[in-house]
Amino acid sequence: MRVLEVFGICFVALLALLFAIFFRRRLLMLGGGTIRLQVRTSTMVPGRGWSPGLGQFVGDELRFHKMFSLAIRPKRVLDLSLIHYKRQVTGWCCAARPVTPSWRSPWRRPR
Numbered sequence: 001m002r003v004l005e006v007f008g009i010c011f012v013a014l015l016a017l018l019f020a021i022f023f024r025r026r027l028l029m030l031g032g033g034t035i036r037l038q039v040r041t042s043t044m045v046p047g048r049g050w051s052p053g054l055g056q057f058v059g060d061e062l063r064f065h066k067m068f069s070l071a072i073r074p075k076r077v078l079d080l081s082l083i084h085y086k087r088q089v090t091g092w093c094c095a096a097r098p099v100t101p102s103w104r105s106p107w108r109r110p111r
Helices: 002-030
Strands: 034-040 050-058 061-066 076-079
Touching: 002 050
Parallel strands: none
Antiparallel strands: 034 050, 050 061, 061 076
């Protein structure tokens, strides 16, 4: 009987954790201006180090929130004013190719 109680408590805690993660995701998406994206957080092993998450456009920033996290603050913030465009791509592709200075990364950790 004691094992069943422990199992039940662990199961309820797991369900509460999953609910909190999905509720946080819905709250982030509620305000609009959100996209799903992946950010490379580590380059130690080729092909690895990608982190899935949500990008939220706020003013002149792109805030990256990790997908499976309970943190309210963003993990990384991209200052869009630091991105420079070499030229505008025309034709079938309507997106510009960003070129950033090699000496300074536009990603920063929030304070």
